[in-house]
Amino acid sequence: NNKYTVLESGDFERRVLADKPDFIKDNNFIDNLYKEIKEDTEAGNKRETILMYHLSDLHWNINYAEGTNNNCGEIVCCKQGLKPPTKESEKAGKWGDYLCDANPMILDQIKHSFNQTGEPDLFMWTGDNPDHGIYKDPKISTNATVKITKLIETHSPDTTIFPIHGNHEFDPMNTQDFNLEVDPVIEIVANSWTNWLTKEAHDEYLNQTYYSMMAKDHPDSTEDLKKKMGKTRIIGYNSQNCYIYNFFLLGQTSDPGQELEWLEKLLRQMEQDGEIAIFIGHMSPGTSDCFSEISSRLRSLFDRFQHIIRLNLFGHTHQEEFEVIRSFEDGKPIGVNHLAASMTTFTEMNPSFRVITLDKETMLPIKMETHALNIAKANKNDDDAIFKLDHEMIEEYQMEDLSPSSFLKLADSLKSDEIKL
Numbered sequence: 001n002n003k004y005t006v007l008e009s010g011d012f013e014r015r016v017l018a019d020k021p022d023f024i025k026d027n028n029f030i031d032n033l034y035k036e037i038k039e040d041t042e043a044g045n046k047r048e049t050i051l052m053y054h055l056s057d058l059h060w061n062i063n064y065a066e067g068t069n070n071n072c073g074e075i076v077c078c079k080q081g082l083k084p085p086t087k088e089s090e091k092a093g094k095w096g097d098y099l100c101d102a103n104p105m106i107l108d109q110i111k112h113s114f115n116q117t118g119e120p121d122l123f124m125w126t127g128d129n130p131d132h133g134i135y136k137d138p139k140i141s142t143n144a145t146v147k148i149t150k151l152i153e154t155h156s157p158d159t160t161i162f163p164i165h166g167n168h169e170f171d172p173m174n175t176q177d178f179n180l181e182v183d184p185v186i187e188i189v190a191n192s193w194t195n196w197l198t199k200e201a202h203d204e205y206l207n208q209t210y211y212s213m214m215a216k217d218h219p220d221s222t223e224d225l226k227k228k229m230g231k232t233r234i235i236g237y238n239s240q241n242c243y244i245y246n247f248f249l250l251g252q253t254s255d256p257g258q259e260l261e262w263l264e265k266l267l268r269q270m271e272q273d274g275e276i277a278i279f280i281g282h283m284s285p286g287t288s289d290c291f292s293e294i295s296s297r298l299r300s301l302f303d304r305f306q307h308i309i310r311l312n313l314f315g316h317t318h319q320e321e322f323e324v325i326r327s328f329e330d331g332k333p334i335g336v337n338h339l340a341a342s343m344t345t346f347t348e349m350n351p352s353f354r355v356i357t358l359d360k361e362t363m364l365p366i367k368m369e370t371h372a373l374n375i376a377k378a379n380k381n382d383d384d385a386i387f388k389l390d391h392e393m394i395e396e397y398q399m400e401d402l403s404p405s406s407f408l409k410l411a412d413s414l415k416s417d418e419i420k421l
Helices: 011-017 029-042 104-117 143-155 184-192 199-208 223-229 247-251 256-273 292-304 375-380 404-415
Strands: 049-055 122-125 161-163 211-214 232-236 276-280 309-314 321-326 333-339 352-359 364-372 388-392
Touching (some): 029 333, 029 404, 104 143, 104 364, 143 184, 292 321, 333 404
Parallel strands (some): 049 122, 276 309
Antiparallel strands (some): 049 352, 352 364
């Protein structure tokens, strides 16, 4: 009697896609929604929108100190207690330094973008909050997350935030054992986010390390936001289940934490209930950091439920990127993974975040801006220590819209050098 079942490559995908509904078999569902938005707008109708901010990879250097050494020879520099700088270029700037993790002061500067965009309806926060140090104590590795949470709750108590962790919150970083009954890192993080999750979502996250909840049920959701979000569910996905540097996965490769099983059941129930989803995670399944065995299964779920998942948000790479999700049957573009650049300056980065305008009826992104703070200018003049509009996707890359087909066209243009960056 063999207690193991050997899965052949493609078994999961074939099973998931076997009952794909007829109305999405042409793999044009999301593209067609964008066409409807365009036709309605061109007919002179004003469509209601939702404003969302997406922040990722804050990587706070809690002990950041102006004038300290940015080239100290340690993993984390720009803090007291290390060898002093020997020249002017090694001195950490007031607002940040391109060789170090983020100065916590910059988080408060996001408020200046409100004057440019209007106050956001909600925030998505996709993890990696501590600096790049290696720690063996969950209280230390989660310290930045807890501090940022308390800061937001103190200064902006009514902010509607949907969070998920990254790989750096763990101790040591990257490693999570899905066999633990309760992960000590997740326990600290979950308890710090009690005011942002429903009781059901909090318990689910605490026990399973991932969660879902109806957006309108957020404890800080206003009556206006409840109406806007309607039947939209937020799926907080734990991407540690496919991270190649999570060495615990060597013994847990089938379905770590039964997350894929949970996700499939959830999406099938959502299909029955007429819900749609915004999918948030830290590491995108399209990156080389994700095991292909998990990535392929996620792609099949994104294919099968392409009519349900309207927006996918990730971070991790510190770069602004996108990944076109393509169908298994014919390779058509059916969705897009949107990766936000980092809020940290490490390395050689200006802190930035995304400002996304959603079409209320479809929950599809119709405008996607990047706001950035120029650290070099800020360190010379405090008046420049504000986040400003850097670019908007459609304008910057001459796109027709933010549909999967438009992103595939953009990808092909970038590959052929038709668009110069």
